[in-house]
Amino acid sequence: MRSSATSYPEGSAAFPHRGLVGIAGLAPHEIMFLLDEAEQWVDLNRHAQKHRDLLSGLTIINAFFENSTRTLLSFEIAGKRLGADVVNMHAATSSVKKGETLLDTAATLNAMHADAIVIRHASSGAVQLIGDKVDCPVLNAGDGQHEHPTQALLDALTIRHAKRAFNGLRVVICGDILHSRVARSNILSLSSLGADIRVCAPPALMPVGIEAMNVAPFHNFDAAIAGADVVMMLRLQNERMQGDFIPSPREYRHLYGLTLDRLSLASPDALVMHPGPMNRGIEIDSNVADMVERSLITLQVEMGVAIRMACLDVLTRRARGVEGWA
Template identity: 65%
Template sequence: MMPDFPHRHLIGIEGLSPGEINFLLDEAEQWIAFNRSVRKLDDRLAGLTQVNAFFENSTRTLLSFEVAGKRLGAQVVNMHVAQSSVQKGETLLDTALTINAMRPDVFVMRHAAAGAAREVASVMDCPVINGGDGWGEHPTQALLDALTIRRRKGRIEGLKIAICGDIRHSRVARSNLLALRALGGDVRVVGPAALLPSTAELGGAPSFTDFDEGIAGADVVMMLRIQRERMEESLAERLDDYHALYGLTRARLAQAAPDAIVMHPGPINRGVEIASDVADDPERSAILEQVELGVAVRMACLDVLTRERRS
Protein backbone atom coordinates (compact mmCIF):
# COMPACT_ATOMS: atom_id res chain seq x y z
CA MET A 1 0.00 0.00 0.00
CA MET A 2 1.16 3.54 -0.66
CA PRO A 3 2.95 5.17 2.32
CA ASP A 4 0.41 8.01 2.20
CA PHE A 5 -2.37 5.56 3.05
CA PRO A 6 -1.02 2.47 4.81
CA HIS A 7 -4.41 0.92 5.63
CA ARG A 8 -5.71 -2.18 3.87
CA HIS A 9 -9.38 -1.41 4.61
CA LEU A 10 -11.52 1.67 5.16
CA ILE A 11 -13.64 0.72 8.17
CA GLY A 12 -13.92 4.12 9.81
CA ILE A 13 -12.41 7.56 10.27
CA GLU A 14 -11.20 6.47 13.70
CA GLY A 15 -7.55 5.51 13.34
CA LEU A 16 -6.87 7.79 10.36
CA SER A 17 -4.44 10.67 10.79
CA PRO A 18 -5.26 14.17 9.48
CA GLY A 19 -2.66 13.59 6.76
CA GLU A 20 -4.35 10.37 5.66
CA ILE A 21 -7.76 12.06 5.57
CA ASN A 22 -6.37 14.93 3.50
CA PHE A 23 -4.65 12.43 1.22
CA LEU A 24 -8.01 10.83 0.36
CA LEU A 25 -9.62 14.26 -0.15
CA ASP A 26 -6.79 15.29 -2.46
CA GLU A 27 -7.13 12.03 -4.40
CA ALA A 28 -10.85 12.73 -4.85
CA GLU A 29 -10.22 16.18 -6.33
CA GLN A 30 -8.94 14.71 -9.61
CA TRP A 31 -12.22 12.90 -10.23
CA ILE A 32 -14.51 15.92 -9.96
CA ALA A 33 -13.71 17.37 -13.41
CA PHE A 34 -13.57 13.82 -14.81
CA ASN A 35 -17.13 13.17 -13.62
CA ARG A 36 -18.36 16.39 -15.21
CA SER A 37 -17.07 15.40 -18.64
CA VAL A 38 -19.31 13.72 -21.21
CA ARG A 39 -17.26 10.53 -21.48
CA LYS A 40 -16.46 9.05 -18.08
CA LEU A 41 -14.33 5.93 -18.44
CA ASP A 42 -11.00 5.14 -16.82
CA ASP A 43 -9.59 1.62 -17.03
CA ARG A 44 -7.41 1.43 -13.91
CA LEU A 45 -9.75 -1.11 -12.27
CA ALA A 46 -10.25 -3.08 -15.49
CA GLY A 47 -10.36 -6.80 -14.74
CA LEU A 48 -11.04 -6.25 -11.03
CA THR A 49 -14.28 -7.35 -9.39
CA GLN A 50 -16.11 -5.07 -6.95
CA VAL A 51 -18.89 -6.60 -4.86
CA ASN A 52 -21.41 -4.31 -3.15
CA ALA A 53 -23.40 -6.02 -0.37
CA PHE A 54 -25.92 -3.71 1.29
CA PHE A 55 -27.90 -5.34 4.08
CA GLU A 56 -29.75 -2.04 4.63
CA ASN A 57 -31.55 0.09 2.09
CA SER A 58 -29.56 2.78 0.30
CA THR A 59 -29.90 5.15 -2.62
CA ARG A 60 -26.96 7.57 -2.57
CA THR A 61 -24.23 5.32 -1.14
CA LEU A 62 -25.00 2.15 -3.10
CA LEU A 63 -25.61 3.91 -6.40
CA SER A 64 -22.53 6.12 -6.09
CA PHE A 65 -20.29 3.13 -5.30
CA GLU A 66 -21.69 1.35 -8.35
CA VAL A 67 -21.18 4.40 -10.56
CA ALA A 68 -17.69 4.93 -9.12
CA GLY A 69 -16.61 1.36 -9.79
CA LYS A 70 -17.95 1.31 -13.32
CA ARG A 71 -16.31 4.64 -14.21
CA LEU A 72 -13.01 3.14 -13.07
CA GLY A 73 -13.57 0.09 -15.28
CA ALA A 74 -14.33 -2.50 -12.58
CA GLN A 75 -16.70 -5.42 -12.91
CA VAL A 76 -19.34 -4.32 -10.40
CA VAL A 77 -21.70 -6.83 -8.81
CA ASN A 78 -24.50 -5.79 -6.46
CA MET A 79 -25.52 -8.58 -4.09
CA HIS A 80 -29.30 -8.74 -3.77
CA VAL A 81 -29.60 -9.42 -0.04
CA ALA A 82 -33.38 -9.91 -0.14
CA GLN A 83 -32.88 -12.85 -2.51
CA SER A 84 -29.77 -14.22 -0.81
CA SER A 85 -29.25 -17.06 1.65
CA VAL A 86 -29.26 -14.50 4.45
CA GLN A 87 -33.03 -14.92 4.28
CA LYS A 88 -32.53 -18.62 5.02
CA GLY A 89 -30.56 -17.91 8.18
CA GLU A 90 -27.01 -17.78 6.85
CA THR A 91 -24.73 -15.84 9.19
CA LEU A 92 -22.91 -12.68 8.15
CA LEU A 93 -19.52 -14.37 8.42
CA ASP A 94 -20.65 -17.35 6.34
CA THR A 95 -21.92 -14.94 3.71
CA ALA A 96 -18.59 -13.11 3.77
CA LEU A 97 -16.60 -16.35 3.49
CA THR A 98 -18.76 -17.42 0.55
CA ILE A 99 -18.15 -14.13 -1.27
CA ASN A 100 -14.45 -14.27 -0.39
CA ALA A 101 -14.22 -17.70 -2.05
CA MET A 102 -15.29 -16.05 -5.31
CA ARG A 103 -12.15 -13.87 -5.06
CA PRO A 104 -13.44 -10.31 -5.33
CA ASP A 105 -10.86 -7.51 -5.42
CA VAL A 106 -12.80 -5.05 -3.24
CA PHE A 107 -15.85 -5.51 -1.05
CA VAL A 108 -18.22 -2.67 -0.12
CA MET A 109 -20.80 -3.37 2.57
CA ARG A 110 -23.53 -1.79 4.67
CA HIS A 111 -25.03 -3.51 7.68
CA ALA A 112 -27.37 -2.69 10.55
CA ALA A 113 -24.93 -3.92 13.22
CA ALA A 114 -22.16 -1.64 14.47
CA GLY A 115 -18.83 -3.38 13.99
CA ALA A 116 -20.06 -5.60 11.15
CA ALA A 117 -17.60 -4.20 8.60
CA ARG A 118 -14.62 -4.80 10.89
CA GLU A 119 -15.82 -8.35 11.57
CA VAL A 120 -16.14 -9.08 7.86
CA ALA A 121 -12.76 -7.51 7.11
CA SER A 122 -11.15 -10.03 9.46
CA VAL A 123 -12.03 -12.91 7.10
CA MET A 124 -11.75 -11.22 3.68
CA ASP A 125 -8.66 -11.44 1.48
CA CYS A 126 -9.52 -8.17 -0.30
CA PRO A 127 -9.98 -4.57 0.90
CA VAL A 128 -13.28 -3.87 2.67
CA ILE A 129 -14.98 -0.46 2.58
CA ASN A 130 -17.59 0.30 5.20
CA GLY A 131 -20.69 1.84 3.60
CA GLY A 132 -22.27 2.31 7.04
CA ASP A 133 -22.52 -0.03 10.03
CA GLY A 134 -25.43 0.55 12.40
CA TRP A 135 -24.68 3.33 14.85
CA GLY A 136 -20.97 2.91 14.13
CA GLU A 137 -19.35 4.80 11.29
CA HIS A 138 -19.88 5.94 7.72
CA PRO A 139 -16.38 6.97 6.63
CA THR A 140 -16.99 7.84 2.97
CA GLN A 141 -19.89 10.10 3.96
CA ALA A 142 -17.59 12.03 6.32
CA LEU A 143 -14.97 12.29 3.57
CA LEU A 144 -17.43 13.65 1.02
CA ASP A 145 -18.80 16.08 3.61
CA ALA A 146 -15.27 17.31 4.39
CA LEU A 147 -14.55 17.70 0.67
CA THR A 148 -17.78 19.66 0.17
CA ILE A 149 -16.92 22.04 3.01
CA ARG A 150 -13.34 22.45 1.84
CA ARG A 151 -14.41 23.31 -1.71
CA ARG A 152 -17.21 25.65 -0.61
CA LYS A 153 -15.25 27.42 2.13
CA GLY A 154 -11.65 26.96 1.03
CA ARG A 155 -10.71 25.34 4.32
CA ILE A 156 -12.05 23.38 7.31
CA GLU A 157 -9.67 24.59 10.01
CA GLY A 158 -11.27 27.21 12.22
CA LEU A 159 -14.76 26.90 10.76
CA LYS A 160 -17.69 26.70 13.16
CA ILE A 161 -19.65 23.58 12.16
CA ALA A 162 -22.98 22.63 13.76
CA ILE A 163 -24.22 19.05 13.32
CA CYS A 164 -27.90 19.06 14.18
CA GLY A 165 -30.58 16.47 14.81
CA ASP A 166 -30.47 12.82 15.80
CA ILE A 167 -26.82 12.62 16.84
CA ARG A 168 -27.26 9.62 19.12
CA HIS A 169 -28.32 7.20 16.38
CA SER A 170 -26.20 8.65 13.56
CA ARG A 171 -23.11 6.98 12.13
CA VAL A 172 -22.77 10.05 9.91
CA ALA A 173 -22.45 12.29 12.97
CA ARG A 174 -19.83 10.02 14.54
CA SER A 175 -17.64 9.91 11.45
CA ASN A 176 -18.01 13.65 10.85
CA LEU A 177 -17.08 14.48 14.44
CA LEU A 178 -13.88 12.48 13.99
CA ALA A 179 -13.00 13.80 10.52
CA LEU A 180 -13.91 17.47 10.88
CA ARG A 181 -12.30 17.86 14.30
CA ALA A 182 -9.15 16.11 13.04
CA LEU A 183 -8.99 18.70 10.26
CA GLY A 184 -9.31 21.60 12.69
CA GLY A 185 -13.03 22.32 12.55
CA ASP A 186 -14.79 23.81 15.57
CA VAL A 187 -17.56 21.21 15.71
CA ARG A 188 -20.60 21.24 18.00
CA VAL A 189 -23.72 19.10 18.08
CA VAL A 190 -27.30 20.30 18.47
CA GLY A 191 -30.45 18.35 19.26
CA PRO A 192 -32.96 17.20 21.87
CA ALA A 193 -31.30 15.83 25.01
CA ALA A 194 -32.75 12.37 24.26
CA LEU A 195 -31.01 12.37 20.87
CA LEU A 196 -27.57 13.42 22.09
CA PRO A 197 -24.89 10.84 22.99
CA SER A 198 -22.94 10.88 26.21
CA THR A 199 -20.26 13.48 26.84
CA ALA A 200 -17.63 10.75 26.56
CA GLU A 201 -18.86 9.78 23.09
CA LEU A 202 -18.63 13.40 21.94
CA GLY A 203 -14.94 13.50 22.77
CA GLY A 204 -15.16 16.99 24.20
CA ALA A 205 -17.28 18.54 21.43
CA PRO A 206 -19.81 20.99 22.93
CA SER A 207 -23.49 20.10 22.76
CA PHE A 208 -26.60 22.30 22.69
CA THR A 209 -30.27 21.54 23.21
CA ASP A 210 -31.31 25.05 22.17
CA PHE A 211 -31.29 25.03 18.36
CA ASP A 212 -30.85 28.77 17.84
CA GLU A 213 -27.99 28.92 20.34
CA GLY A 214 -26.32 25.90 18.80
CA ILE A 215 -26.22 27.27 15.25
CA ALA A 216 -25.46 30.88 16.20
CA GLY A 217 -22.64 32.11 14.00
CA ALA A 218 -22.11 28.71 12.38
CA ASP A 219 -20.32 28.59 9.02
CA VAL A 220 -21.80 25.17 8.26
CA VAL A 221 -25.16 23.81 9.41
CA MET A 222 -25.36 20.06 8.84
CA MET A 223 -28.84 18.62 9.37
CA LEU A 224 -29.58 14.95 10.10
CA ARG A 225 -32.84 13.06 9.87
CA ILE A 226 -34.55 11.42 12.83
CA GLN A 227 -33.70 7.71 12.61
CA ARG A 228 -36.94 6.30 13.95
CA GLU A 229 -35.95 2.81 12.79
CA ARG A 230 -33.11 2.80 15.34
CA MET A 231 -34.94 4.16 18.38
CA GLU A 232 -37.39 2.90 20.95
CA GLU A 233 -41.06 3.43 20.09
CA SER A 234 -41.59 5.47 23.27
CA LEU A 235 -38.89 7.93 22.23
CA ALA A 236 -40.17 8.23 18.67
CA GLU A 237 -43.62 9.12 19.99
CA ARG A 238 -42.17 12.08 21.92
CA LEU A 239 -40.80 13.75 18.78
CA ASP A 240 -44.05 14.94 17.22
CA ASP A 241 -43.14 18.60 17.79
CA TYR A 242 -39.63 18.13 16.40
CA HIS A 243 -39.96 20.57 13.47
CA ALA A 244 -41.22 23.37 15.69
CA LEU A 245 -38.20 23.04 17.98
CA TYR A 246 -35.42 21.71 15.74
CA GLY A 247 -36.46 22.14 12.12
CA LEU A 248 -34.19 24.35 10.00
CA THR A 249 -36.26 27.12 8.46
CA ARG A 250 -35.13 30.23 6.62
CA ALA A 251 -35.86 32.31 9.72
CA ARG A 252 -33.75 30.01 11.88
CA LEU A 253 -30.90 29.97 9.37
CA ALA A 254 -30.55 33.71 10.00
CA GLN A 255 -28.95 32.78 13.33
CA ALA A 256 -25.98 31.26 11.48
CA ALA A 257 -23.25 33.20 9.68
CA PRO A 258 -24.53 35.24 6.72
CA ASP A 259 -22.70 32.99 4.26
CA ALA A 260 -23.36 29.72 6.09
CA ILE A 261 -23.92 26.66 3.95
CA VAL A 262 -26.53 23.98 4.65
CA MET A 263 -25.76 20.28 4.35
CA HIS A 264 -27.68 17.02 4.74
CA PRO A 265 -26.50 13.45 4.02
CA GLY A 266 -29.98 12.36 2.91
CA PRO A 267 -32.54 11.07 2.72
CA ILE A 268 -34.27 14.35 3.56
CA ASN A 269 -37.51 14.45 5.52
CA ARG A 270 -38.90 17.72 4.20
CA GLY A 271 -40.86 19.68 6.74
CA VAL A 272 -39.37 17.68 9.61
CA GLU A 273 -35.68 18.48 10.05
CA ILE A 274 -35.48 20.94 7.16
CA ALA A 275 -37.85 23.18 5.21
CA SER A 276 -37.98 22.74 1.44
CA ASP A 277 -37.05 26.35 0.66
CA VAL A 278 -33.83 25.90 2.66
CA ALA A 279 -32.98 22.48 1.22
CA ASP A 280 -33.48 23.78 -2.33
CA ASP A 281 -31.77 27.17 -1.91
CA PRO A 282 -29.26 27.31 -4.80
CA GLU A 283 -26.90 29.62 -2.89
CA ARG A 284 -26.94 28.18 0.62
CA SER A 285 -27.67 24.49 0.13
CA ALA A 286 -24.78 22.11 -0.67
CA ILE A 287 -26.94 18.99 -0.50
CA LEU A 288 -26.75 18.00 -4.17
CA GLU A 289 -23.07 18.94 -4.26
CA GLN A 290 -22.55 16.39 -1.49
CA VAL A 291 -24.12 13.75 -3.72
CA GLU A 292 -21.92 14.72 -6.66
CA LEU A 293 -18.71 14.72 -4.62
CA GLY A 294 -19.67 11.39 -3.11
CA VAL A 295 -18.93 9.72 -6.44
CA ALA A 296 -15.48 11.36 -6.61
CA VAL A 297 -14.66 10.34 -3.03
CA ARG A 298 -15.72 6.76 -3.61
CA MET A 299 -13.70 6.59 -6.82
CA ALA A 300 -10.67 7.77 -4.85
CA CYS A 301 -11.22 5.15 -2.13
CA LEU A 302 -11.66 2.32 -4.65
CA ASP A 303 -8.53 3.44 -6.50
CA VAL A 304 -6.33 3.87 -3.41
CA LEU A 305 -7.36 0.63 -1.71
CA THR A 306 -6.79 -1.52 -4.80
CA ARG A 307 -3.39 -0.09 -5.82
CA GLU A 308 -1.43 -2.82 -4.05
CA ARG A 309 -3.44 -5.51 -5.89
CA ARG A 310 -2.73 -3.79 -9.21
CA SER A 311 1.00 -3.30 -8.67
Protein backbone atom coordinates in the same frame (compact mmCIF):
# COMPACT_ATOMS: atom_id res chain seq x y z
CA MET B 1 -8.09 21.66 -5.52
CA ARG B 2 -5.12 19.69 -4.18
CA SER B 3 -4.10 21.21 -0.87
CA SER B 4 -0.67 22.84 -1.08
CA ALA B 5 -0.55 22.99 2.71
CA THR B 6 -0.84 19.24 3.06
CA SER B 7 2.23 17.01 3.08
CA TYR B 8 2.20 13.24 3.37
CA PRO B 9 4.58 10.37 2.71
CA GLU B 10 5.12 8.90 -0.73
CA GLY B 11 3.42 5.77 -2.03
CA SER B 12 1.55 3.43 0.28
CA ALA B 13 2.87 5.26 3.34
CA ALA B 14 0.38 8.04 2.51
CA PHE B 15 -2.46 5.62 3.22
CA PRO B 16 -1.12 2.36 4.68
CA HIS B 17 -4.48 0.88 5.65
CA ARG B 18 -5.68 -2.31 3.99
CA GLY B 19 -9.32 -1.20 4.02
CA LEU B 20 -11.55 1.65 5.14
CA VAL B 21 -13.69 0.57 8.09
CA GLY B 22 -13.92 3.94 9.80
CA ILE B 23 -12.51 7.43 10.22
CA ALA B 24 -11.34 6.51 13.72
CA GLY B 25 -7.66 5.69 13.51
CA LEU B 26 -6.97 7.81 10.43
CA ALA B 27 -4.40 10.57 10.74
CA PRO B 28 -5.34 14.03 9.43
CA HIS B 29 -2.89 13.70 6.54
CA GLU B 30 -4.47 10.37 5.56
CA ILE B 31 -7.89 12.02 5.37
CA MET B 32 -6.45 14.88 3.34
CA PHE B 33 -4.71 12.41 1.04
CA LEU B 34 -8.04 10.81 0.14
CA LEU B 35 -9.62 14.23 -0.39
CA ASP B 36 -6.76 15.23 -2.68
CA GLU B 37 -6.98 11.95 -4.60
CA ALA B 38 -10.69 12.58 -5.17
CA GLU B 39 -10.10 15.89 -6.95
CA GLN B 40 -9.06 14.23 -10.21
CA TRP B 41 -12.35 12.33 -10.22
CA VAL B 42 -14.35 15.48 -9.50
CA ASP B 43 -12.85 16.90 -12.68
CA LEU B 44 -13.45 13.71 -14.69
CA ASN B 45 -17.07 13.44 -13.62
CA ARG B 46 -17.78 16.94 -14.92
CA HIS B 47 -16.75 15.97 -18.46
CA ALA B 48 -18.81 14.20 -21.12
CA GLN B 49 -16.37 11.26 -21.11
CA LYS B 50 -16.43 9.93 -17.55
CA HIS B 51 -14.85 6.50 -18.01
CA ARG B 52 -11.35 5.29 -17.16
CA ASP B 53 -10.07 1.72 -17.38
CA LEU B 54 -8.02 2.05 -14.20
CA LEU B 55 -9.71 -0.94 -12.51
CA SER B 56 -10.29 -2.96 -15.68
CA GLY B 57 -10.34 -6.68 -14.88
CA LEU B 58 -11.06 -6.12 -11.19
CA THR B 59 -14.29 -7.21 -9.50
CA ILE B 60 -16.01 -5.08 -6.88
CA ILE B 61 -18.83 -6.58 -4.79
CA ASN B 62 -21.31 -4.21 -3.18
CA ALA B 63 -22.72 -6.36 -0.37
CA PHE B 64 -25.62 -4.37 1.09
CA PHE B 65 -27.27 -6.15 4.00
CA GLU B 66 -29.16 -2.94 4.74
CA ASN B 67 -31.23 -1.04 2.21
CA SER B 68 -29.79 2.02 0.55
CA THR B 69 -30.37 4.05 -2.59
CA ARG B 70 -27.81 6.86 -2.63
CA THR B 71 -24.84 4.98 -1.24
CA LEU B 72 -25.32 1.85 -3.36
CA LEU B 73 -25.85 3.86 -6.54
CA SER B 74 -22.84 6.04 -5.76
CA PHE B 75 -20.52 3.07 -5.22
CA GLU B 76 -21.85 1.33 -8.32
CA ILE B 77 -21.27 4.40 -10.50
CA ALA B 78 -17.82 4.89 -8.94
CA GLY B 79 -16.73 1.33 -9.69
CA LYS B 80 -18.07 1.34 -13.25
CA ARG B 81 -16.52 4.71 -14.10
CA LEU B 82 -13.18 3.24 -13.09
CA GLY B 83 -13.74 0.24 -15.38
CA ALA B 84 -14.33 -2.45 -12.74
CA ASP B 85 -16.83 -5.28 -12.94
CA VAL B 86 -19.38 -4.33 -10.28
CA VAL B 87 -21.74 -6.86 -8.69
CA ASN B 88 -24.49 -5.77 -6.29
CA MET B 89 -25.70 -8.15 -3.60
CA HIS B 90 -28.96 -7.17 -1.93
CA ALA B 91 -29.88 -8.56 1.50
CA ALA B 92 -33.45 -9.32 0.37
CA THR B 93 -32.12 -11.86 -2.12
CA SER B 94 -29.13 -13.12 -0.13
CA SER B 95 -28.69 -16.32 1.83
CA VAL B 96 -28.60 -14.24 5.02
CA LYS B 97 -32.38 -14.18 4.82
CA LYS B 98 -32.28 -17.98 4.84
CA GLY B 99 -30.30 -18.15 8.07
CA GLU B 100 -26.70 -18.07 6.85
CA THR B 101 -24.30 -16.64 9.42
CA LEU B 102 -22.26 -13.54 8.73
CA LEU B 103 -19.05 -15.55 8.89
CA ASP B 104 -20.36 -18.04 6.33
CA THR B 105 -21.33 -15.14 4.10
CA ALA B 106 -17.82 -13.73 4.50
CA ALA B 107 -16.32 -17.09 3.52
CA THR B 108 -18.57 -17.23 0.46
CA LEU B 109 -17.62 -13.72 -0.65
CA ASN B 110 -13.94 -14.49 -0.09
CA ALA B 111 -14.15 -17.64 -2.22
CA MET B 112 -15.33 -15.50 -5.15
CA HIS B 113 -11.94 -13.70 -5.17
CA ALA B 114 -13.30 -10.19 -5.33
CA ASP B 115 -10.74 -7.41 -5.48
CA ALA B 116 -12.70 -5.18 -3.08
CA ILE B 117 -15.91 -5.55 -1.11
CA VAL B 118 -18.16 -2.65 -0.12
CA ILE B 119 -20.35 -3.57 2.85
CA ARG B 120 -23.39 -1.94 4.43
CA HIS B 121 -24.89 -3.64 7.48
CA ALA B 122 -27.37 -2.80 10.21
CA SER B 123 -25.12 -4.13 12.96
CA SER B 124 -22.20 -2.14 14.35
CA GLY B 125 -18.95 -4.03 13.89
CA ALA B 126 -20.23 -6.30 11.11
CA VAL B 127 -17.97 -4.71 8.51
CA GLN B 128 -14.87 -5.24 10.64
CA LEU B 129 -15.91 -8.84 11.26
CA ILE B 130 -16.14 -9.54 7.53
CA GLY B 131 -13.01 -7.54 6.82
CA ASP B 132 -11.03 -9.78 9.15
CA LYS B 133 -12.15 -12.89 7.23
CA VAL B 134 -11.56 -11.87 3.62
CA ASP B 135 -8.37 -11.42 1.62
CA CYS B 136 -9.30 -8.21 -0.19
CA PRO B 137 -9.85 -4.60 0.93
CA VAL B 138 -13.19 -3.87 2.59
CA LEU B 139 -14.94 -0.49 2.52
CA ASN B 140 -17.54 0.40 5.11
CA ALA B 141 -20.70 1.82 3.53
CA GLY B 142 -22.34 2.17 6.95
CA ASP B 143 -22.55 -0.26 9.87
CA GLY B 144 -25.24 0.20 12.50
CA GLN B 145 -24.59 3.19 14.73
CA HIS B 146 -20.84 2.84 14.31
CA GLU B 147 -19.47 4.69 11.27
CA HIS B 148 -20.07 5.78 7.68
CA PRO B 149 -16.56 6.86 6.62
CA THR B 150 -17.14 7.66 2.95
CA GLN B 151 -20.06 9.94 3.92
CA ALA B 152 -17.74 11.87 6.23
CA LEU B 153 -15.10 12.06 3.49
CA LEU B 154 -17.55 13.33 0.89
CA ASP B 155 -18.86 15.87 3.38
CA ALA B 156 -15.32 17.07 4.05
CA LEU B 157 -14.66 17.30 0.32
CA THR B 158 -17.87 19.29 -0.14
CA ILE B 159 -16.94 21.70 2.65
CA ARG B 160 -13.45 22.16 1.23
CA HIS B 161 -14.87 23.03 -2.19
CA ALA B 162 -17.18 25.60 -0.59
CA LYS B 163 -15.05 26.99 2.23
CA ARG B 164 -11.49 26.13 1.14
CA ALA B 165 -10.18 25.39 4.65
CA PHE B 166 -11.22 23.66 7.88
CA ASN B 167 -9.23 25.36 10.64
CA GLY B 168 -11.58 27.31 12.89
CA LEU B 169 -14.62 26.54 10.76
CA ARG B 170 -17.77 26.47 12.90
CA VAL B 171 -19.83 23.41 12.00
CA VAL B 172 -23.16 22.56 13.64
CA ILE B 173 -24.54 19.03 13.34
CA CYS B 174 -28.18 18.91 14.39
CA GLY B 175 -30.65 16.07 14.66
CA ASP B 176 -30.62 12.46 15.77
CA ILE B 177 -27.04 12.38 17.02
CA LEU B 178 -27.63 9.28 19.13
CA HIS B 179 -28.38 6.91 16.24
CA SER B 180 -26.30 8.62 13.55
CA ARG B 181 -23.18 6.95 12.21
CA VAL B 182 -22.93 9.93 9.86
CA ALA B 183 -22.62 12.28 12.83
CA ARG B 184 -19.99 10.11 14.46
CA SER B 185 -17.82 9.87 11.35
CA ASN B 186 -18.18 13.59 10.60
CA ILE B 187 -17.24 14.52 14.15
CA LEU B 188 -14.10 12.37 13.89
CA SER B 189 -13.18 13.69 10.47
CA LEU B 190 -13.92 17.40 10.80
CA SER B 191 -12.51 17.79 14.31
CA SER B 192 -9.35 16.02 13.15
CA LEU B 193 -9.04 18.56 10.33
CA GLY B 194 -9.37 21.50 12.72
CA ALA B 195 -13.05 22.45 12.60
CA ASP B 196 -14.99 23.59 15.67
CA ILE B 197 -17.88 21.14 16.04
CA ARG B 198 -21.15 21.77 17.85
CA VAL B 199 -23.79 19.07 18.10
CA CYS B 200 -27.44 19.76 18.84
CA ALA B 201 -30.22 17.33 19.67
CA PRO B 202 -33.09 16.76 22.08
CA PRO B 203 -31.81 15.30 25.37
CA ALA B 204 -33.11 11.83 24.48
CA LEU B 205 -31.17 11.89 21.18
CA MET B 206 -27.85 13.16 22.54
CA PRO B 207 -25.29 10.46 23.39
CA VAL B 208 -24.05 10.41 26.95
CA GLY B 209 -20.47 11.64 27.19
CA ILE B 210 -20.43 13.18 23.70
CA GLU B 211 -18.07 15.87 25.05
CA ALA B 212 -15.30 13.26 24.97
CA MET B 213 -15.38 13.50 21.17
CA ASN B 214 -14.13 17.09 21.35
CA VAL B 215 -17.48 18.69 20.53
CA ALA B 216 -19.73 21.23 22.25
CA PRO B 217 -23.21 19.77 22.91
CA PHE B 218 -26.37 21.91 22.76
CA HIS B 219 -30.06 21.21 23.31
CA ASN B 220 -31.06 24.68 22.15
CA PHE B 221 -30.74 24.91 18.36
CA ASP B 222 -30.92 28.70 18.30
CA ALA B 223 -27.89 28.88 20.59
CA ALA B 224 -26.01 26.20 18.66
CA ILE B 225 -26.51 27.76 15.24
CA ALA B 226 -25.44 31.26 16.25
CA GLY B 227 -22.47 32.26 14.08
CA ALA B 228 -22.23 28.87 12.38
CA ASP B 229 -20.40 28.57 9.04
CA VAL B 230 -21.88 25.19 8.11
CA VAL B 231 -25.15 23.67 9.30
CA MET B 232 -25.46 19.93 8.79
CA MET B 233 -28.93 18.51 9.40
CA LEU B 234 -29.69 14.86 10.17
CA ARG B 235 -32.94 12.98 9.78
CA LEU B 236 -34.75 11.22 12.59
CA GLN B 237 -33.81 7.55 12.28
CA ASN B 238 -37.14 6.11 13.28
CA GLU B 239 -36.10 2.64 12.15
CA ARG B 240 -33.48 2.57 14.92
CA MET B 241 -35.73 3.96 17.65
CA GLN B 242 -37.61 1.89 20.18
CA GLY B 243 -39.87 4.07 22.29
CA ASP B 244 -40.73 7.75 22.22
CA PHE B 245 -37.71 9.96 21.66
CA ILE B 246 -39.61 13.10 20.58
CA PRO B 247 -43.08 14.42 21.52
CA SER B 248 -44.22 14.73 17.87
CA PRO B 249 -42.81 15.61 14.43
CA ARG B 250 -44.50 19.00 14.68
CA GLU B 251 -42.88 19.78 18.01
CA TYR B 252 -39.52 18.50 16.73
CA ARG B 253 -39.67 20.87 13.74
CA HIS B 254 -40.51 23.77 16.04
CA LEU B 255 -37.46 23.13 18.23
CA TYR B 256 -34.94 21.54 15.86
CA GLY B 257 -36.07 22.17 12.29
CA LEU B 258 -33.92 24.31 10.02
CA THR B 259 -36.12 27.17 8.83
CA LEU B 260 -35.21 30.41 7.09
CA ASP B 261 -35.65 32.31 10.35
CA ARG B 262 -33.35 29.95 12.19
CA LEU B 263 -30.73 29.99 9.42
CA SER B 264 -30.62 33.79 9.78
CA LEU B 265 -28.98 33.26 13.18
CA ALA B 266 -25.96 31.65 11.52
CA SER B 267 -23.21 33.51 9.68
CA PRO B 268 -24.51 35.47 6.66
CA ASP B 269 -22.72 33.08 4.31
CA ALA B 270 -23.51 29.90 6.26
CA LEU B 271 -24.02 26.82 4.10
CA VAL B 272 -26.50 23.98 4.54
CA MET B 273 -25.84 20.25 4.29
CA HIS B 274 -27.87 17.05 4.64
CA PRO B 275 -26.72 13.45 3.95
CA GLY B 276 -30.20 12.42 2.77
CA PRO B 277 -32.78 11.21 2.60
CA MET B 278 -34.47 14.40 3.79
CA ASN B 279 -37.70 14.61 5.72
CA ARG B 280 -38.82 17.94 4.33
CA GLY B 281 -40.91 19.95 6.73
CA ILE B 282 -39.50 18.12 9.75
CA GLU B 283 -35.74 18.58 10.11
CA ILE B 284 -35.41 20.96 7.17
CA ASP B 285 -37.82 23.19 5.25
CA SER B 286 -37.90 23.01 1.47
CA ASN B 287 -37.16 26.70 1.05
CA VAL B 288 -33.89 26.09 2.91
CA ALA B 289 -32.95 22.79 1.29
CA ASP B 290 -33.48 24.25 -2.17
CA MET B 291 -31.57 27.53 -1.70
CA VAL B 292 -29.30 27.58 -4.73
CA GLU B 293 -26.75 29.91 -3.16
CA ARG B 294 -26.65 28.28 0.29
CA SER B 295 -27.51 24.58 -0.01
CA LEU B 296 -24.69 22.08 -0.65
CA ILE B 297 -26.97 19.04 -0.70
CA THR B 298 -26.66 18.21 -4.40
CA LEU B 299 -22.93 18.98 -4.29
CA GLN B 300 -22.63 16.36 -1.56
CA VAL B 301 -24.07 13.78 -3.93
CA GLU B 302 -21.58 14.78 -6.64
CA MET B 303 -18.64 14.63 -4.23
CA GLY B 304 -19.82 11.20 -3.09
CA VAL B 305 -19.07 9.58 -6.45
CA ALA B 306 -15.62 11.21 -6.59
CA ILE B 307 -14.58 10.22 -3.06
CA ARG B 308 -15.72 6.64 -3.61
CA MET B 309 -13.75 6.48 -6.85
CA ALA B 310 -10.72 7.68 -4.90
CA CYS B 311 -11.20 5.05 -2.18
CA LEU B 312 -11.60 2.21 -4.69
CA ASP B 313 -8.52 3.42 -6.57
CA VAL B 314 -6.31 3.78 -3.49
CA LEU B 315 -7.36 0.53 -1.81
CA THR B 316 -6.77 -1.60 -4.93
CA ARG B 317 -3.33 -0.21 -5.78
CA ARG B 318 -1.50 -3.09 -4.11
CA ALA B 319 -3.52 -5.66 -6.05
CA ARG B 320 -2.85 -3.76 -9.27
CA GLY B 321 0.88 -3.56 -8.58
CA VAL B 322 1.01 0.23 -8.67
CA GLU B 323 4.57 1.46 -8.11
CA GLY B 324 5.17 2.31 -4.47
CA TRP B 325 2.14 0.32 -3.31
CA ALA B 326 3.61 -3.17 -3.12
